[in-house]
Amino acid sequence: MDKIEKQIELKVPVSRVWKALTDHKEFGEWFRVKIETPFALGKPARGHITYPGYEHLQWEVTVQKIESERLFSFSWHPYAIDPKVDYSKEPATLVEFRLEKTTTGTQLTVTESGFEKIPVARRAEAFRMNDGGWAEQMKNIKAYIEIV
DSSP: OOEEEEEEEESSOHHHHHHHHHSHHHHHHHHTEEESSOOOTTOEEEEEEOSTTOTTOEEEEEEEEEETTTEEEEEEOTTOOOTTSOGGGSOOEEEEEEEEEOSSSEEEEEEEEOGGGSOHHHHHHHHHHHHHHHHHHHHHHHHHHTTO
């Protein structure tokens, strides 16, 4: 229960998937978050979740790596949905988006790791909710990227 990994084949070039991941406006469209500023290495990116029922929540990540058309990663606090809790004192998990060219398009692999560092009281639920969340986000990016 330390790592979530999801894969999907997208029938578009790597460059198109890369743009959907690293352009903050495009990322926000499929991920359902309105991000205030572009992604920048080592910098936080903040916004508000636009997913119905979660609009009251802030969204924040810190960009860890940007390796053009190969790897985009950020750290964040998983399933940080209670507005009364200060999650900034907790360790973050690492989310990595890896791209590989295939004969029909692009293989996207999303991995979130570091759940063993999350406080025990909320670790299992954070893992369970993010596991389901990443499954849904893979559907979202596919629907977005293969149409737009």
